[in-house]
């Protein structure tokens with residue numbers, strides 16, 4: 131909020147000439163507030179009660195003149211207000227549009243004209259609320275100041291009786307104000323979170339269905355709805371505090387004056403002065419306090435919160451540096467895989483002594499996950515580290531949990547316990563945009579939409595030029611397919627492609643994405659072995675880490691390490707190690723063996739089961 135305070139102060143200082151004019155017209159506007167009680171008191175005491183009807187009328191005529199001057203002042207006040215508010219709006223719009231467009235200029239950002247439209251709309255909200263705030267605060271200061279001066283002129287004791295409760299009301303309001311700002315902000319954030327979460331769920335409904343995450347996503351969106359409702363209720367409760375401050379500051383002075391009237395008269399205060407004091411309170415102070423409390427508690431809070439968020443949005447931060455997508459540098463991966471896999475259930479590849487440099491690409495810690503309260507745990511306190519350059523094949527019987535592990539790594543599922551970090555960033559609570567920069571998951575059912583081949587490939591890398599797209603197709607093995615379809619501009623439809631062709635397109639798209647972690651969940655199951663090998667090699671050579679949920683032994687053989695779902699606990703190791711350590715792996719390798727010849731050294735030992 132410091133930014134809001136500083137900017138507001140700056141605006142006021144920069145426009146001090148316009149503010150001085152505004153103050154001058156405000157004095158004229160508050161003339162009736164200054165004179166109403168006093169002139170009424172004179173009209174009563176010196177005129178009507180003294181039997182001088184004409185004198186009474188003359189005082190009231192004076193009041194009528196003051197009211198006319200006040201009305202003229204009000205007209206001028208609105209004109210001067212524009213001189214303060216409009217330049218503020220223009221400054222803010224320029225600043226935000228510039229920062230949005232500059233932000234869009236960073237590689238990896240989209241030029242977002244809707245962001246500009248959204249921001250300019252919010253600037254209008256700031257302008258209106260700022261104008262309203264200026265009016266009510268100024269109105270209160272002048273009206274209250276005028277009324278207190280008038281009360282002092284009538285009788286200092288009356289001024290003291292009114293000032294006490296007024297001050298108490300202001301203290302109640304001022305004390306509650308920070309909490310009101312906080313809750314209003316929570317409400318705005320809750321609304322945005324809900325919109326973001328529902329929007330992301332709708333946009334990604336195909337992936338949600340593919341990952342069988344429907345129930346979870348509905349739960350997540352439902353939690354956002356509940357959070358927004360709670361925030362609404364809290365803001366409504368804060369309205370009670372506004373009413374309390376109005377009651378104390380606006381109504382109790384009236385009650386005090388009425389109760390104290392006999393005593394005041396005994397003290398020598400005239401009946402006209404008591405009536406004048408009541409006029410000051412009921413037509414000057416109370417309405418001004420009412421406008422202040424509702425203006426600050428409503429539009430004022432919106433001003434603070436909206437401006438605060440706009441200022442946040444205006445800070446242009448370049449997105450993280452993007453990885454070169456095509457033709458990855460011809461350097462060996464920085465990190466050699468560990469020579470020996472850690473024992474089952476222990477971190478692999480990133481723990482102390484394993485040779486990992488820097489932050490691991492993937493770090494899973496204490497991961498427990500089950501579908502539903504009574505279901506068996508698919509993963510139970512599971513740890514895993516993957517280094518940059520690592521290539522892990524995940525294998526296991528049907529239903530063992532391979533896709534679940536991939537979805538957890540991708541942040542599509544959230545664990546019951548434990549954490550998933552991708553290059554140090556926790557997936558819990560990460561926005562879809564952040565997740566998209568960190569990882570790409572290619573499911574078995576490849577997602578292709580009706581558009582040009584180029585549009586399909588650019589889905590995760592909108593700025594990629596044609597040369598980049600063609601190079602990526604070439605590396606992944608999609609060159610012949612692109613030629614057959616008629617080039618990048620060829621229009622494709624999901625129904626017009628075979629399952630394998632869709633997988634090639636999805637793989638090329640993933641290859642082009644900025645994410646450093648690639649998760650292939652049986653993403654090549656419809657490809658012939660040669661194309662599958664080419665796809666896996668392309669991803670293995672790409673900077674980052676690769677996880678392949680494998681359905682052929684060839685995938686496991688190409689990987690640096692293999693994770694096998696063996697009974698209750700996944701076991702990790704090299705192919706050779708697992709042949710001796712995992713009965714499940716031996717069994718799987720035995721079946722796979724029939725499909726693809728396995729080098730002699732990889733043949734399962736005719737061993738009795740090992741621990």
Ligand SMILES: Nc1ncnc2c1ncn2[C@@H]1O[C@H](COP(=O)(O)OP(=O)(O)OP(=O)(O)O)[C@@H](O)[C@H]1O
Pocket residue numbers: 342343501508526527528529530531532533534535
């Ligand atoms: N959406 C879901 N709701 C409830 N249970 C689920 C859901 N998705 C998977 N499961 C269960 O979780 C377990 C692990 O499933 P998962 O899909 O991760 O296995 P998998 O090893 O990938 O299997 P496959 O090789 O057949 O794809 C299975 O018992 C499965 O029935």
